[in-house]
Amino acid sequence: MSDKDRVLGHADEADGIEEYDNSLPTWWVGLFYCCIVFAAVYGADYHFLRSRSSASEMEQAIVARPKVEQTTAAAVGPEAIAAGKSVYDTNCVACHGAALEGGVGPNLADTTWIHGGTLSAIQNTISVGVPEKGMLTWGPILGPEKVAQVAAFVHAQGGGQ
Ligand code: HEC
Structure with a gap:
């Protein structure tokens, strides 16, 4: 061999x-x-x-990471939160659930936040989005007022910091 x-x-x-x-x-x-x-x-x-x-x-x-102009001052009262609920029900329920319990997107009613749970952090996340994860850039779609309203609504649901 x-x-x-x-x-x-x-x-x-x-x-x-x-x-x-x-x-x-x-x-x-x-x-x-x-x-x-x-x-x-x-x-x-x-x-x-x-x-x-x-x-x-x-x-x-x-x-x-882009930061948006803050327009929160006028947008935290009960009326803004109520307006935010209707923005939420129209645009966000599909991924975050009717009770914000989560689904495709994360739970928004608990105290765990990926991008921060302060009002301005939530507003920024909604406005800028996380396109690579499937969260749309809502700023140009909703405009600053609706973004501020829906942020106020999300923030008021118990998990906000
Ligand atoms: C197509 C599905 C989809 C829709 C519709 C959607 N989201 Fe999201 N959202 C996501 C995903 C997925 C994430 C997680 C992003 C990540 O992992 O960084 C997210 C993240 C978020 C976060 C950050 C949560 C955290 O823990 O920091 C907020 C706040 C949020 N969404 C609010 C909204 C609001 C308000 C609307 C309606 C205007 C909305 N989302 C519509 C999919 C969606």
Whole structure:
């Protein structure tokens, strides 16, 4: 038997699967060493030369998130909340549920918030949306007044902070 196709002989422990004891193909070993070199160069560049990190990328993304003009002052009274309920019933029930209990979208009546539970945070989330998660950018659809009203309604439902 040639040296090349010698088997390792552990078929007994490996359900009959045999394995050759050949050296790895040169192209594969070359690629492997290239990967190691690339990782070292890339790692040095990422962390030290440009001082990047996933934490700072996250911070930049948060800072870059658009903020809307706050128009809450007039929009927190009982009338605004009542108007907000009708905006909610028309536009939001399908995903957040009739009792804000959640469904496709998260529960809006509990005290757990992904994007913050203050009135202005809620207003901002509604206005800007979270398009990548399926929450529309409601600002241009509803306009600032309805956004403020529906935010006041959501905020008044017990979970607001
Ligand atoms: C098509 C489904 C859909 C509709 C309609 C919808 N939402 Fe959402 N909403 C979502 C999803 C999904 C999320 C979760 C986003 C995330 O995971 O970041 C969300 C998140 C939110 C949040 C943030 C919750 C948190 O925990 O921070 C608020 C507030 C909210 N929606 C209010 C509204 C209001 C008010 C309306 C109606 C004007 C509305 N949503 C309509 C799907 C929807």
